[in-house]
Amino acid sequence: MNDGRVLILGGGIAGATAAVSLAGAGVPVTLVEKDDFLGGFAARLACKALDSCQKCNGCLAEPRLAALMTTPGIDILRRAQVRELTQGDNGFLARVAQRPAYIDPERCTGCGICLQKCPAAAEGALRRPLLVGDRPPLAIDPAACLYFRDGRSTLCQDICPEEAIDFGRKPGEIQVAAKAVVLATGFAPYPAGQKERLGYGIVPNVVTAMELEAMLRDQGAPRRPSDGQKPAKVAFIQCVGSRERLGHNYCSRVCCGYALRLGRSLKHRHGTEVTVFYMDLQSFGQVPQEILEAARRELNLVRSMPYDVMSGEGGRVLVEYQAQSGQPSRSESFDMLALSVGMTPGADNPELARGLGAGLSEQGFLRPGTGIFVAGAACRPLDVAESVASAGRAALDALRYLEAK
Amino acid sequence: MAQATRRAVFICQGGAQDQADLDYKRLRWTAEAQSDPLVFEVPQACQAEGAAAIARLANQHGLARFLLAACPMAGAAGSLEHALGLAGLALGAARVIDVFDLPETPGLACRVTEGAAVAMAQALAVEEAWRELPLEAREVAGGVLVVGNGLAALEAVTGLADAGREVLLLTPTRRLALARPGLGKEASEAAAALAEGLEDRPGVEIIRRGSLVSLSGTAGDFQAVVNDAAQRPRLLRVGAVVVAQAPPQAPNLPPGLAIGPRVVTLDDLWALMSSPEHFRRALGDKPAPRVGLAVGLGREPSPLGLRSACLAALGLMAETQAEVTLYTTNAKVAAPELEELTQRVRSEGALMVKFTQDRPAVTVQESGLRLRYMEDILGREVEQELDILAVDETAAPDRQWRALARTLNLTVGTNGALQPDQVGSLPVRTVRAGVFAVGPARSTGDWLAWSDEVGEALLEIEQLLGEGQPLLESGRVVVDRRRCAICLTCVRVCPRQAMGRRDRRPFSNPLACTGCGTCASECPMDAIQIVGDDDARYRREIRAAAAPRGGMLELAPPDELLVLACANSAAPALAAARLSGGVPPAGTRVVRVPCAGKVDPAFILEALGQGFDGVLLLSCFEDACYSLTGNVWAGMRLEHLRHVVSEAGFQPERIMGAAAAPSGRAQVMEALRQAWDRLDELGTNPLKTAARVRDLLGRFTVKVDHTYVIL
Ligand SMILES: Cc1cc2nc3c(=O)[nH]c(=O)nc-3n(C[C@H](O)[C@H](O)[C@H](O)COP(=O)(O)OP(=O)(O)OC[C@H]3O[C@@H](n4cnc5c(N)ncnc54)[C@H](O)[C@@H]3O)c2cc1C
Ligand code: SF4
Numbered sequence A: 001m002n003d004g005r006v007l008i009l010g011g012g013i014a015g016a017t018a019a020v021s022l023a024g025a026g027v028p029v030t031l032v033e034k035d036d037f038l039g040g041f042a043a044r045l046a047c048k049a050l051d052s053c054q055k056c057n058g059c060l061a062e063p064r065l066a067a068l069m070t071t072p073g074i075d076i077l078r079r080a081q082v083r084e085l086t087q088g089d090n091g092f093l094a095r096v097a098q099r100p101a102y103i104d105p106e107r108c109t110g111c112g113i114c115l116q117k118c119p120a121a122a123e124g125a126l127r128r129p130l131l132v133g134d135r136p137p138l139a140i141d142p143a144a145c146l147y148f149r150d151g152r153s154t155l156c157q158d159i160c161p162e163e164a165i166d167f168g169r170k171p172g173e174i175q176v177a178a179k180a181v182v183l184a185t186g187f188a189p190y191p192a193g194q195k196e197r198l199g200y201g202i203v204p205n206v207v208t209a210m211e212l213e214a215m216l217r218d219q220g221a222p223r224r225p226s227d228g229q230k231p232a233k234v235a236f237i238q239c240v241g242s243r244e245r246l247g248h249n250y251c252s253r254v255c256c257g258y259a260l261r262l263g264r265s266l267k268h269r270h271g272t273e274v275t276v277f278y279m280d281l282q283s284f285g286q287v288p289q290e291i292l293e294a295a296r297r298e299l300n301l302v303r304s305m306p307y308d309v310m311s312g313e314g315g316r317v318l319v320e321y322q323a324q325s326g327q328p329s330r331s332e333s334f335d336m337l338a339l340s341v342g343m344t345p346g347a348d349n350p351e352l353a354r355g356l357g358a359g360l361s362e363q364g365f366l367r368p369g370t371g372i373f374v375a376g377a378a379c380r381p382l383d384v385a386e387s388v389a390s391a392g393r394a395a396l397d398a399l400r401y402l403e404a405k
Numbered sequence B: 001m002a003q004a005t006r007r008a009v010f011i012c013q014g015g016a017q018d019q020a021d022l023d024y025k026r027l028r029w030t031a032e033a034q035s036d037p038l039v040f041e042v043p044q045a046c047q048a049e050g051a052a053a054i055a056r057l058a059n060q061h062g063l064a065r066f067l068l069a070a071c072p073m074a075g076a077a078g079s080l081e082h083a084l085g086l087a088g089l090a091l092g093a094a095r096v097i098d099v100f101d102l103p104e105t106p107g108l109a110c111r112v113t114e115g116a117a118v119a120m121a122q123a124l125a126v127e128e129a130w131r132e133l134p135l136e137a138r139e140v141a142g143g144v145l146v147v148g149n150g151l152a153a154l155e156a157v158t159g160l161a162d163a164g165r166e167v168l169l170l171t172p173t174r175r176l177a178l179a180r181p182g183l184g185k186e187a188s189e190a191a192a193a194l195a196e197g198l199e200d201r202p203g204v205e206i207i208r209r210g211s212l213v214s215l216s217g218t219a220g221d222f223q224a225v226v227n228d229a230a231q232r233p234r235l236l237r238v239g240a241v242v243v244a245q246a247p248p249q250a251p252n253l254p255p256g257l258a259i260g261p262r263v264v265t266l267d268d269l270w271a272l273m274s275s276p277e278h279f280r281r282a283l284g285d286k287p288a289p290r291v292g293l294a295v296g297l298g299r300e301p302s303p304l305g306l307r308s309a310c311l312a313a314l315g316l317m318a319e320t321q322a323e324v325t326l327y328t329t330n331a332k333v334a335a336p337e338l339e340e341l342t343q344r345v346r347s348e349g350a351l352m353v354k355f356t357q358d359r360p361a362v363t364v365q366e367s368g369l370r371l372r373y374m375e376d377i378l379g380r381e382v383e384q385e386l387d388i389l390a391v392d393e394t395a396a397p398d399r400q401w402r403a404l405a406r407t408l409n410l411t412v413g414t415n416g417a418l419q420p421d422q423v424g425s426l427p428v429r430t431v432r433a434g435v436f437a438v439g440p441a442r443s444t445g446d447w448l449a450w451s452d453e454v455g456e457a458l459l460e461i462e463q464l465l466g467e468g469q470p471l472l473e474s475g476r477v478v479v480d481r482r483r484c485a486i487c488l489t490c491v492r493v494c495p496r497q498a499m500g501r502r503d504r505r506p507f508s509n510p511l512a513c514t515g516c517g518t519c520a521s522e523c524p525m526d527a528i529q530i531v532g533d534d535d536a537r538y539r540r541e542i543r544a545a546a547a548p549r550g551g552m553l554e555l556a557p558p559d560e561l562l563v564l565a566c567a568n569s570a571a572p573a574l575a576a577a578r579l580s581g582g583v584p585p586a587g588t589r590v591v592r593v594p595c596a597g598k599v600d601p602a603f604i605l606e607a608l609g610q611g612f613d614g615v616l617l618l619s620c621f622e623d624a625c626y627s628l629t630g631n632v633w634a635g636m637r638l639e640h641l642r643h644v645v646s647e648a649g650f651q652p653e654r655i656m657g658a659a660a661a662p663s664g665r666a667q668v669m670e671a672l673r674q675a676w677d678r679l680d681e682l683g684t685n686p687l688k689t690a691a692r693v694r695d696l697l698g699r700f701t702v703k704v705d706h707t708y709v710i711l
């Protein structure tokens, strides 16, 4: 039966905004989220405020994501992916595959006993939701869980006082009939390991900016992965996986903004000495001048792209760069290096385009098709505020499309 | 009653710097020319005496309606409403036209504004057309006013018409401006396609060379006065307003360089390029003119400037023999395709020069320009000659732009944005509910984002106006008629401009009100309550949060901190902190409030009286408030309360404030830690013992009988 429903793929800020808007207009919505939890990357960003807000706009996502979980008329399928989508006279029919919830969302009270006892907890075998109110309060990550690796441990299943854990649960499949589809599947942070010379995964204490964001969000302070110490001197390298002639030949738009703000926040809140290596600083929005001037005063901005990163003594990171062309190269050592990774097309994009009849841009981002609308960073690199606007546009277009039908 | 139909004008004397001043005289002459002899000069209208004089005269002459020419204070001060109310006149009787600028130094007289006489003439004309709708008949108006003339405005008009709404497009120009050529062919084609046949669409009306005279009312129920090209005023009722106009632009020049025959803006260059004839002549018929294109030599540029320069470079190289150099500082490539575009400019043979800190020294001569600068790559100084240099433009809000903002009652950012850079208003809201800023009116970004913003605004408008419903007093804000002194504090403080006036009283428009409670806390008469969030509820919750106190013999009662947590920021942050295992220190009690704006000093006194050792108000960061200014008002009240309690000999340090973002789990835990450190220094609240005694007696009394003990 098709009740004029809209199927939304992706439960990040774009999917949430579109879902809440459509439900508010009285349209039933099914939202399919691939991950165990809702929120996407916007739910991992740190507040970068000094004594006052730095206008990173990250927290714009919070109330909208909360509304996703409380607005009536939205069916949410977590751990789910659309396997097949067929378009007929009566709209779309989607075959949705859903991974099992090894931890029962109804039973789990979030007491965390499993988390305390899990031998693979440090590897992330048990995850907490990104958002307050998301369910279940804990989820098992099969990639890290020992049971799924070799069947070694069923400890949590045995000790859970609520008997919420069952490794025997099977995947399910659901059919969803919809009149329109919104693709809000987001982006993929550039896999920093691909740039070997920048040392990610090789040199200790090289992190991605996304990891730094999450670290600040959860713990409120930067910590070196190698020893948990607070770094006194941190560098950022911009354009990692962006503005590449061969490859991602575009600017990711958000990284200069977040790096300058993260840098200033580290400086103000933790007294960190911060250097930013860049090509061109992108600052726009409403205070393009002010943020740059402040950054120039407080941070060490170096217009040069480092070409090598090596490990130094005591977990330090050596960054080699040429301050000016023609001059000999320099090596500077930092306690920690953050790579400002860009926004690249979501990994599922080719499959989505092929299977769903959406288009692909030259860069690999999604383009709308008949009855198919694209929202958020799935279209192109966008920040949170822009993702919200883009989701508004997609929801409006979907509404008009439904009316015309 | 014949007199009631006469038109009368009051002119505030306090406003005139000098009554012999020509502008002031002209103002009076205009009034006299159009309104019989009924022109009165009155002393300061913003003061009680002035207001009383006006009310007296209006009564004497039986004036049901009249105009008052004064400064913005006269309308805002509230004394006029008060005086009119006392005189038994309708509050809407006075229509204030702002024709004086407030003095920069208090105590000095206001100045007559430029064009005051014109404003007076317009207002008199409007007065003629003005018909007050009976209030009971009011419904949410479904129509929308769009201001602007570019791509975003055209897209908004089309989208609204598609949704079946009536639209009035007010364009400052005669032509429906096609997109600036620097935006690219795609944009101009899109604009042309949207403009095509727009005028003939049912429900769409276009006023060319029009201007906005005033916008009163609240969301869903705005009254706009607009002038057409012939300065004929019209009164409209609209439900919402979309501003899509670009702020004025100014050339982005480094210090010391000025526009002239050899230094032009990119827009000028585009104009020249549109006619090869002119272009050749302007460059002295050179076969291979040397053209410099500079983006960002002055202020930080925008991607729009770079796009324009790149497209101009490509156009020049394709159509002329020009030698092109593109100068950039921070090349703003952060827009779709711009990275590739700059690469194409280079590969087509343009020279690219980037400046980091230094800027070129430019000498302008009649025959051309000479640039001297350090070349980074060569590592030495370079001299370059050009026939013409075209620079980008950046937003430069001018007097007129500020006047538009003032008419709409919006803020203006340094880059002209008619929207505060604040999470509470992004992406497209402004400080006034029902007024939206889209495209160039809010951002300096590239035009590809504009369509999204228009979409978001249209969606918000659908949600705001719906199918249109009676605009009844069904909101959550209730004003107690017996208490309200009609001082209109609430109208001034409402962060969303949801408070209007109706039937003589303040009236909170339910479409615009977010229930932040700022009006309730600021009302000096305590006349306002928010349904579901009334003061009694919070006082009850605070009392309930006080720990059940131990027995009579327990000597050391536990320390307690009351946290009043904003539901938009601190409360979710606290919940998130708990989710990731954070545990607030023992003795921390949290009461959630809808917004810091809701926190009444009485709540804090209640808490201290209940024996809490300290009160911490946890709100949004000052400029990141979800209700825009709720926390600012709260901060002022807190400051005042600290002052008051310290006068009374109580430690003001027990009243604390801190900020957090909704994602700031670490921030709230840190704020709690600091608050507890403070309490450790301060020791036990001296009122605690009294509270304990009262508590015990209370229990005792309740057990014995139902009379109560007042302590
Ligand atoms: C390091 C870094 C820092 C940043 N900092 C800021 C900042 O300070 N301020 C700011 O405004 N922006 C910032 N951003 C940008 C911000 O993260 C994005 O604007 C935002 O996350 C985009 O939201 P989205 O919903 O479009 O995509 P996402 O956040 O990617 O969400 C997409 C969702 O869809 C799900 N999904 C993916 N594929 C499928 C599928 N096939 N089926 C079902 N579900 C699927 C994902 O699991 C995810 O939940 C930053 C980005 C990075 C990389
Ligand atoms: S998250 Fe960003 S926008 Fe929100 S308060 Fe913090 S700095 Fe400001």
Ligand code: SF4
Pocket (backbone or CB within 6 Å): A238, A239, A240, A242, A243, A250, A251, A252, A253, A254, A255, A256, A257, A279, A280, A281, A282, A340, A342, B334
């Ligand atoms: S935003 Fe800055 S760091 Fe990111 S790709 Fe663009 S220029 Fe590079």
